[in-house]
Amino acid sequence: PPDSALHVNKGIDAPETVNPNFVRKSRVLQTVEYYTNGILLGDRTILSQAFTIIESTKPEHQNLAQQIIADCLPHSGKSFRVGITGVPGAGKSTFIETLGMFLIETFGKKIAVLAIDPSGSTSGGSILGDKTRMEKLGTHANAFIRPTPSGGTLGGTARKTAEGIILCEAAGFETIFVETVGVGQSEIAVKSMTDFFLMLQIAGAGDELQGIKRGITEAADAIAINKADGNNITAAARTRMEFENALHLFPRRTHSPEPKVFTLSAYTGVGISDLWNFIQHFESEIKVNGFFEQNRHNQAVSRMHDTLIEALKNRFYQNISLKNKISELENDVKNSKLSPYEAAQMLLNYEL
Amino acid sequence: PPDSALHVNKGIDAPETVNPNFVRKSRVLQTVEYYTNGILLGDRTILSQAFTIIESTKPEHQNLAQQIIADCLPHSGKSFRVGITGVPGAGKSTFIETLGMFLIETFGKKIAVLAIDPSGSTSGGSILGDKTRMEKLGTHANAFIRPTPSGGTLGGTARKTAEGIILCEAAGFETIFVETVGVGQSEIAVKSMTDFFLMLQIAGAGDELQGIKRGITEAADAIAINKADGNNITAAARTRMEFENALHLFPRRTHSPEPKVFTLSAYTGVGISDLWNFIQHFESEIKVNGFFEQNRHNQAVSRMHDTLIEALKNRFYQNISLKNKISELENDVKNSKLSPYEAAQMLLNYEL
Numbered sequence: 001p002p003d004s005a006l007h008v009n010k011g012i013d014a015p016e017t018v019n020p021n022f023v024r025k026s027r028v029l030q031t032v033e034y035y036t037n038g039i040l041l042g043d044r045t046i047l048s049q050a051f052t053i054i055e056s057t058k059p060e061h062q063n064l065a066q067q068i069i070a071d072c073l074p075h076s077g078k079s080f081r082v083g084i085t086g087v088p089g090a091g092k093s094t095f096i097e098t099l100g101m102f103l104i105e106t107f108g109k110k111i112a113v114l115a116i117d118p119s120g121s122t123s124g125g126s127i128l129g130d131k132t133r134m135e136k137l138g139t140h141a142n143a144f145i146r147p148t149p150s151g152g153t154l155g156g157t158a159r160k161t162a163e164g165i166i167l168c169e170a171a172g173f174e175t176i177f178v179e180t181v182g183v184g185q186s187e188i189a190v191k192s193m194t195d196f197f198l199m200l201q202i203a204g205a206g207d208e209l210q211g212i213k214r215g216i217t218e219a220a221d222a223i224a225i226n227k228a229d230g231n232n233i234t235a236a237a238r239t240r241m242e243f244e245n246a247l248h249l250f251p252r253r254t255h256s257p258e259p260k261v262f263t264l265s266a267y268t269g270v271g272i273s274d275l276w277n278f279i280q281h282f283e284s285e286i287k288v289n290g291f292f293e294q295n296r297h298n299q300a301v302s303r304m305h306d307t308l309i310e311a312l313k314n315r316f317y318q319n320i321s322l323k324n325k326i327s328e329l330e331n332d333v334k335n336s337k338l339s340p341y342e343a344a345q346m347l348l349n350y351e352l
Numbered sequence: 353p354p355d356s357a358l359h360v361n362k363g364i365d366a367p368e369t370v371n372p373n374f375v376r377k378s379r380v381l382q383t384v385e386y387y388t389n390g391i392l393l394g395d396r397t398i399l400s401q402a403f404t405i406i407e408s409t410k411p412e413h414q415n416l417a418q419q420i421i422a423d424c425l426p427h428s429g430k431s432f433r434v435g436i437t438g439v440p441g442a443g444k445s446t447f448i449e450t451l452g453m454f455l456i457e458t459f460g461k462k463i464a465v466l467a468i469d470p471s472g473s474t475s476g477g478s479i480l481g482d483k484t485r486m487e488k489l490g491t492h493a494n495a496f497i498r499p500t501p502s503g504g505t506l507g508g509t510a511r512k513t514a515e516g517i518i519l520c521e522a523a524g525f526e527t528i529f530v531e532t533v534g535v536g537q538s539e540i541a542v543k544s545m546t547d548f549f550l551m552l553q554i555a556g557a558g559d560e561l562q563g564i565k566r567g568i569t570e571a572a573d574a575i576a577i578n579k580a581d582g583n584n585i586t587a588a589a590r591t592r593m594e595f596e597n598a599l600h601l602f603p604r605r606t607h608s609p610e611p612k613v614f615t616l617s618a619y620t621g622v623g624i625s626d627l628w629n630f631i632q633h634f635e636s637e638i639k640v641n642g643f644f645e646q647n648r649h650n651q652a653v654s655r656m657h658d659t660l661i662e663a664l665k666n667r668f669y670q671n672i673s674l675k676n677k678i679s680e681l682e683n684d685v686k687n688s689k690l691s692p693y694e695a696a697q698m699l700l701n702y703e704l
Contacts, residue, residue: 066693073691154506154537185506185537297686304685307696312664315700333656334649339425341418344659348667 029053029064036071039171042110044144047171054163055149069163072170077296079112079169080283083190084179086200091226092179093133095200095266100137102272103175110142112173114161116180116189117148144173158189159306165193191219192302195292196279199223201243203235218250221259221282224275228263236263255291257282316351325350381405381416388423391523394462396496399523406515407501421515424522429648431464431521432635435542436531438552443578444531445485447552447618452489454624455527462494464525466513468532468541469500496525510541511658517545543571544654547644548631551575553595555587570602573611573634576627580615588615607643609634668703677702 035053038046054065086092096113103109113134137143149160161178168176178194180186191197199220223243228236243261252258260278264271286292316322329347332338338346387405390398406417438444448465455461465486489495501512513530520528530546532538543549551572575595580588595613604610612630616623638644668674681699684690690698 069693070691073693297688300685300688300692301682303692304682304695304699307693308668308699309665311696311700312668313661316660316664330653330656333652336649336652339422340652340655341421341425341659343656344663347656347660348663 029060032064032067032071035064035068036170039068039072039167040075042172044171047144047167048146050167051146051164054167055160065163069166072166076166076169079165079174079176080196080279081165081176081178081194082279083187083194083197084177084200085187085190085197086179086181086226087202088181090200090202091266092181092200095224095226096177096179097134097137098266098269099272099276100134100143100175100177101140102269102276104137104140104142106273108142109175110173111137111144112168112171112176113137113143113145114164114168114176114178115146115148116154116158116161116178116186144168144171154185154189155306155310158186158193159310161189162193162303187219192299195286195295196282197221198275198279201225201239202227203232203239221256222275222278223247223259223261224271225261225263226266228271229265229268233263239263255289255294256286319351322347322351381412384416384419384423387416387420388522391420391424391519392427394524396523399496399519400498402519403498403516406519407512417515421518424518428518428521431517431526431528432548432631433517433528433530433546434631435539435546435549436529436552437539437542437549438533438578439554440533442552442554443618444533444552447576447578447616448529448531449486449489450618450621451624451628452486452495452529453492454621454628456489456492456494458625460494461527462525463489463496464520464523464528465489465495465497466516466520466528466530467498467500468506468510468513468530468538496520496523506537506541507658507662510538510545511662513541514545514655539571544651547638547647548573548634550627550631553577553591554579555584555591573608574627574630575599575611575613576623577613577615578618580623581617581620585615591615607641607646608638671703674699674703 030049035046035050039050050065050068053061053068056062056065084092084096086095100111100113103111132138134145138145146164149157165176165178176194178190180190197220199222201223203225225236225239225243240261240263247259247261257278262271262275262278264275266272283292286295317326326347329338329343333340333343382401387398387402391402402417402420405413405420408414408417436444436448438447452463452465455463484490486497490497498516501509517528517530528546530542532542549572551574553575555577577588577591577595592613592615599611599613609630614623614627614630616627618624635644638647669678678699681690681695685692685695
């Protein structure tokens with residue numbers, strides 16, 4: 001594969017470079033083959049360009065995106081996908097930097113980092129999967145880091161990230177991290193597209209927080225108490241015990257190893273290899289007993305329904321004959337002539 | 353209105369009580385008139401029962417719910433709706449307890465507290481709007497507190513809360529608080545159904561957190577730094593200055609007063625009345641210049657689209673003739689015969 005390390009930060013605007021296999025082109029849309037071939041060759045600049053197309057809302061981009069995904073699909077599915085959640089301040093970026101570099105240096109793995117940022121749609125800016133926070137990983141030839149797509153709803157952002165996994169797998173990335181932050185829905189989205197779900201915690205995050213996290217704790221395949229270093233070692237060990245006790249309250253797993261709690265320091269690296277050993281053990285267990293495949297299949301069915309619902313919506317709103325009616329009823333709702341519920345019902349009836 | 357203070361915690365399972373106007377009935381579904389009359393009389397037990405019906409997923413409940421809402425709609429809209437967001441630990445419950453009791457004791461107002469909990473769908477349990485955390489308000493005859501509906505997606509939960517606002521307004525509640533927690537989507541949902549958006553903060557919540565909150569900061573009509581008491585007063589004042597500086601970076605508002613930053617202590621009550629004065633000032637300004645009405649109208653249009661999309665989805669999945677095809681394609685996706693994207697496209701084509 002061509003060495004595109006120098007272009008990893010440049011996305012679709014990367015300059016053209018001379019390359020033994022082909023000439024990279026930017027700004028102007030290329031053929032499906034251009035993107036698919038580039039991705040299959042592991043070219044990270046073209047991979048970035050394809051991400052930009054996937055994330056675009058322009059119709060001509062969306063059409064091209066669907067074709068690229070369809071062509072990459074047969075080459076996808078071979079990575080192990082690790083979801084990572086954690087409250088702000090839990091040290092997710094440092095953790096991914098340390099674990100990612102460990103996997104590259106120890107096993108020569110190819111690592112991709114994607115993200116789902118639930119705040120994307122308001123701030124317009126993405127903060128997760130930020131290369132500047134993962135200095136070594138962000139410039140390493142074995143790594144591909146893509147910040148969370150900005151704009152759109154959480155559902156839309158999550159869909160794009162799921163499609164991004166397909167591209168990364170087609171490009172040969174073997175371990176894919178999908179990180180998220182916050183409470184609830186974005187974590188469910190990440191769990192719905194990964195094989196292993198890790199919850200990063202720190203000592204003393206407070207009762208209310210842990211209460212909120214109850215559902216997430218139940219979903220976690222492992223919990224890692226980060227920042228177990230310096231003066232914080234005792235507090236981290238205590239937090240680990242608390243989580244171990246909490247995990248006893250949940251029903252035993254039937255299809256995968258029981259979740260485990262770890263203490264580690266992403267800063268010093270202590271505890272990282274123990275956690276990875278567990279993840280590897282987990283992966284081989286669920287591949288042997290069939291749960292890995294079953295889970296992927298169930299995820300695919302959910303993806304079908306999500307895609308369908310999105311398409312239903314698009315079909316309705318792109319129906320030319322309804323456009324006037326929609327604006328007419330919008331006006332009636334604005335002028336309080338109709339309630340939003342009545343207007344929605346009328347639109348639904350008009351379509352039939 | 354009947355005194356139902358004793359029943360405020362009991363919801364749909366409240367015992368029947370003798371009442372000069374009517375006899376309350378529970379468990380068994382009643383007529384639309386029963387619920388609507390009870391709500392218009394301000395009966396909080398019947399209001400609770402109606403909430404339970406709205407939150408139910410059973411088809412017979414949903415049908416009844418839509419009729420109750422339609423009958424309450426003409427009597428709704430008269431409250432001032434205040435959205436409140438804040439990270440876990442910011443002291444939202446104590447704040448609402450203190451502000452709510454202040455409004456009751458000073459102005460004799462009727463207060464309703466609703467909530468949107470983004471974690472609802474995983475944990476199955478709701479933690480916001482918890483009466484046990486608002487001891488005085490939870491038992492006061494002028495207050496109605498309803499925890500966040502549990503289960504379902506964030507979108508579904510938010511829709512139910514928006515419908516709950518209609519019922520509370522029809523029941524004569526004059527100030528409605530809608531609280532939420534976390535990052536991003538749930539806050540957007542709350543902003544989409546309120547007139548004033550308050551962000552509760554505490555000193556020293558960390559850079560990353562505030563980074564995430566950037567979008568929310570821009571959406572806030574006021575920011576209150578809570579826990580400005582005891583040793584924390586200096587830190588709170590410093591945090592206030594930081595937020596004041598951050599607010600200067602945003603474009604000036606054209607339709608509403610510039611957002612303000614307050615320090616207060618929900619625990620001691622210091623600063624609560626200053627904040628309320630600002631909220632009142634804000635309310636009268638936007639009512640005079642027309643922005644209040646314009647915002648409500650825009651919210652109604654968004655509600656129309658949300659309701660429509662939900663209905664499109666229901667119509668598709670309730671289409672009997674598609675049921676076999678859906679399970680057939682689910683199987684093909686499970687067995688990797690079709691990609692989720694291909695299967696979704698096929699289903700869409702079958703419907704036509």
